[in-house]
Amino acid sequence: MTSVPLNAYLMLALILFCIGLFGALTKRNTVIVLISIELMLNAVNINLVAFSKLGMHPSITGQVFTLFTITVAAAEAAVALAILMALFRNRSTVQIDEMDGMKH
Amino acid sequence: MDFFVYQNSYVFVAAFLLLGLLLPITALTVGRWLRPHHPDPLKSTTYESGIEPFHDARVQFNVRYYMFALLFVIFDVETVFLYPWAVAYDELGLFALVEMLIFVVMLLIGLIYAWKKKVLTWT
Amino acid sequence: MDIGTLLSYPWEIMMPEFIILIAATGLSLTDLFLPSRVNRRIFGWISAAAVLAALISLLTQAGSEPAQILHNTYRLDSFSISFKALLLFGTLLVLLISTSYLARSDVEEQGEWYYLFLAALLGAMMMASSADLITLFVGLELLAIASYILTGIRKKSAESNEAAMKYAINGGIATAVTLFGFSYLYGLSGSTNLGDISREISALSADHGHALTVAAFIITFVGLSFKLATVPFHMWAPDIYQGSPLPVMAFLSVVSKTAGFIILFRVMLSIFPTVQGFQPDESLYQSVMIFVSIAAGLTMIIGNILALRQNNIKRLFAYSSIAHAGYLLVPFVAFSQMMFESTWFYLLAYVFMNLGALAVLHIIISENQSAHISGFAGLYQRSPVLTVCMTIFLLSLAGIPGTAGFMGKLHIFIGALFADPSRYVLVSVMLVTTVVSYIYYFSIMLHMYMRPPKRYTKITWPIGATLTIALCVAGTLLLGIFPGAALQFLQEYFWFNDMFTLN
Numbered sequence: 152m153t154s155v156p157l158n159a160y161l162m163l164a165l166i167l168f169c170i171g172l173f174g175a176l177t178k179r180n181t182v183i184v185l186i187s188i189e190l191m192l193n194a195v196n197i198n199l200v201a202f203s204k205l206g207m208h209p210s211i212t213g214q215v216f217t218l219f220t221i222t223v224a225a226a227e228a229a230v231a232l233a234i235l236m237a238l239f240r241n242r243s244t245v246q247i248d249e250m251d252g253m254k255h
Numbered sequence: 256m257d258f259f260v261y262q263n264s265y266v267f268v269a270a271f272l273l274l275g276l277l278l279p280i281t282a283l284t285v286g287r288w289l290r291p292h293h294p295d296p297l298k299s300t301t302y303e304s305g306i307e308p309f310h311d312a313r314v315q316f317n318v319r320y321y322m323f324a325l326l327f328v329i330f331d332v333e334t335v336f337l338y339p340w341a342v343a344y345d346e347l348g349l350f351a352l353v354e355m356l357i358f359v360v361m362l363l364i365g366l367i368y369a370w371k372k373k374v375l376t377w378t
Numbered sequence: 379m380d381i382g383t384l385l386s387y388p389w390e391i392m393m394p395e396f397i398i399l400i401a402a403t404g405l406s407l408t409d410l411f412l413p414s415r416v417n418r419r420i421f422g423w424i425s426a427a428a429v430l431a432a433l434i435s436l437l438t439q440a441g442s443e444p445a446q447i448l449h450n451t452y453r454l455d456s457f458s459i460s461f462k463a464l465l466l467f468g469t470l471l472v473l474l475i476s477t478s479y480l481a482r483s484d485v486e487e488q489g490e491w492y493y494l495f496l497a498a499l500l501g502a503m504m505m506a507s508s509a510d511l512i513t514l515f516v517g518l519e520l521l522a523i524a525s526y527i528l529t530g531i532r533k534k535s536a537e538s539n540e541a542a543m544k545y546a547i548n549g550g551i552a553t554a555v556t557l558f559g560f561s562y563l564y565g566l567s568g569s570t571n572l573g574d575i576s577r578e579i580s581a582l583s584a585d586h587g588h589a590l591t592v593a594a595f596i597i598t599f600v601g602l603s604f605k606l607a608t609v610p611f612h613m614w615a616p617d618i619y620q621g622s623p624l625p626v627m628a629f630l631s632v633v634s635k636t637a638g639f640i641i642l643f644r645v646m647l648s649i650f651p652t653v654q655g656f657q658p659d660e661s662l663y664q665s666v667m668i669f670v671s672i673a674a675g676l677t678m679i680i681g682n683i684l685a686l687r688q689n690n691i692k693r694l695f696a697y698s699s700i701a702h703a704g705y706l707l708v709p710f711v712a713f714s715q716m717m718f719e720s721t722w723f724y725l726l727a728y729v730f731m732n733l734g735a736l737a738v739l740h741i742i743i744s745e746n747q748s749a750h751i752s753g754f755a756g757l758y759q760r761s762p763v764l765t766v767c768m769t770i771f772l773l774s775l776a777g778i779p780g781t782a783g784f785m786g787k788l789h790i791f792i793g794a795l796f797a798d799p800s801r802y803v804l805v806s807v808m809l810v811t812t813v814v815s816y817i818y819y820f821s822i823m824l825h826m827y828m829r830p831p832k833r834y835t836k837i838t839w840p841i842g843a844t845l846t847i848a849l850c851v852a853g854t855l856l857l858g859i860f861p862g863a864a865l866q867f868l869q870e871y872f873w874f875n876d877m878f879t880l881n
Binding site for chain 3: 164168171172175176181184185188191192194195198199201202203206207208209210212213215216219220223226227230231234235237238241242247250252253
């Protein structure tokens with residue numbers, strides 16, 4: 152059984168986080184933006200689990216933290232989608248760049 | 256030692272990656288060279304089992320499904336907390352069982368909330 | 379953990395949280411089973427009473443020894459008591475404004491309105507007294523998610539929806555960035571307890587994992603500055619403040635901002651001052667403060683300058699609140715002995731003056747059905763009392779002597795000048811931008827006193843907003859004239875350095 156070094160996990164998480172951040176800042180469709188935010192949160196989860204198993208001070212706390220991150224991410228996604236539905240009913244759009252009702 | 260094994264196993268991954276990229280590229284390029292190219296409007300229509308295409312391929316789902324999906328997402332994720340408890344049940348004992356029951360009762364309150372807010376009815 | 383250890387904890391130190399929790403759950407269940415024809419107005423007074431009770435029970439804890447329960451995740455020290463008092467007091471005033479707002483609005487879910495506020499408050503309070511990254515994070519999210527819903531609670535209004543969507547997206551990104559920083563903090567120390575993290579990171583040698591520590595600091599700071607709406611992460615604030623209902627805007631600009639500073643202080647000051655910096659003789663905290671001070675300076679400059687060209691009064695106050703966040707970063711940068719005192723005092727002054735001004739704003743906006751600045755025209759002829767109150771708040775926000783805002787700014791100045799090293803540049807930026815801010819605050823006064831009113835109808839005084847205005851006028855003037863009383867109370871009962879002990 153070979154073990155993947157910690158750095159590989161950290162790099163994976165960093166790349167995933169950057170992809171998520173890029174998507175969240177550039178995409179026009181709100182649903183894609185929400186998916187990108189989920190990507191960022193999953194990068195955090197990879198980091199936490201990798202540290203909890205292979206870090207300098209391995210401990211179970213990282214995995215517990217991950218459980219909380221997953222739960223809160225789900226709650227946040229649910230609220231964001233519900234808000235998106237309300238917005239769609241009023242404005243019939245999910246495009247971010249059309250949400251400019253308050254430009255001054 | 257460990258490090259080299261790790262490097263080696265990534266050589267396989269790289270080989271497969273290369274193969275996976277090359278195969279479709281060659282197949283499509285060679286196909287393009289070999290096949291005749293005479294487009295006409297009838298040929299470029301969507302093929303739908305021989306029937307004339309009559310509506311959009313994308314079907315919009317009823318928005319009410321979203322409510323169930325949202326509820327599902329939340330309650331589904333809560334089981335994340337139940338799982339580690341179930342795995343370690345033998346060591347945790349009665350006290351953790353009571354704690355988990357409290358947790359489940361809280362979820363139940365959430366369900367009652369959704370029910371009273373008429374989220375679960377299809378009208 | 380078994381039942382014995384659980385019962386052995388001194389649970390009474392969580393009394394304020396329990397009061398809010400019981401009130402929120404009780405109200406949500408009552409709202410569920412109460413027939414929909416029953417008016418929910420009483421909920422407002424019940425929740426205000428609960429917040430008041432929690433405030434009183436919190437104040438009885440003042441001066442007590444620092445204590446930690448629940449495996450050191452919950453911590454009660456001077457820092458948490460004093461800042462929780464600000465949160466509770468701010469929410470109390472916001473709830474009072476809400477009672478008059480809801481009487482004349484299109485919000486259908488009036489019951490939800492109140493218990494969402496209580497849930498958000500509970501999240502903020504948990505943040506104030508948590509000594510663990512996980513509880514900090516859960517508290518932060520409880521506050522954030524409740525605020526997203528509150529921002530979009532006017533379901534029929536496209537503006538409100540849009541603001542909520544923007545807030546949810548920006549907040550989500552901020553949360554993810556903050557958490558990414560937290561994950562490195564955890565990785566470097568193998569613990570989520572703030573004290574353990576500090577010890578482990580300080581023990582790291584300078585070449586080992588040092589880059590990661592700096593990265594963790596910067597990523598966490600970036601994530602938190604989204605929450606504080608400091609430049610360059612301030613863009614979301616004006617839209618969200620404009621689109622949200624006025625009491626929610628008041629909550630975001632005062633309570634949520636206070637909570638942002640709480641988490642900033644708690645995380646940064648618990649962990650980084652003992653970590654070695656770029657030079658051998660300075661701490662990491664001092665090494666990276668240059669970035670934070672640039673952010674603070676830009677926040678003051680950009681917030682004040684953009685406020686100059688706003689015609690929408692809610693947007694104007696949004697930019698003004700960005701500028702105030704910049705002022706509040708100054709003591710954090712200076713890191714002097716007076717840091718906690720001046721931040722606390724300024725936040726208290728800010729609670730009084732900003733919430734007072736927003737309560738007046740509520741009356742004006744609901745009279746005119748528009749948030750344009752011309753709504754203030756000729757207010758002096760219509761209601762001299764209201765005009766004088768608004769004048770006091772504006773003078774205080776601008777920082778004219780004799781008001782709370784002036785004393786707050788003075789304390790920040792003195793703290794920054796006597797810090798080691800002195801922050802002359804930051805102080806001069808603060809002075810200049812304060813003068814710039816006179817222009818837009820005084821332009822509101824110009825409208826009130828000099829312009830003719832559009833109509834001469836009498837202004838009605840709704841009871842909740844009136845109470846808030848009265849309390850805020852009293853607070854602004856008292857803090858301005860007798861600032862010693864508040865500071866003496868602070869010095870007598872709170873020893874902020876106990877934040878760094880224990881664990």
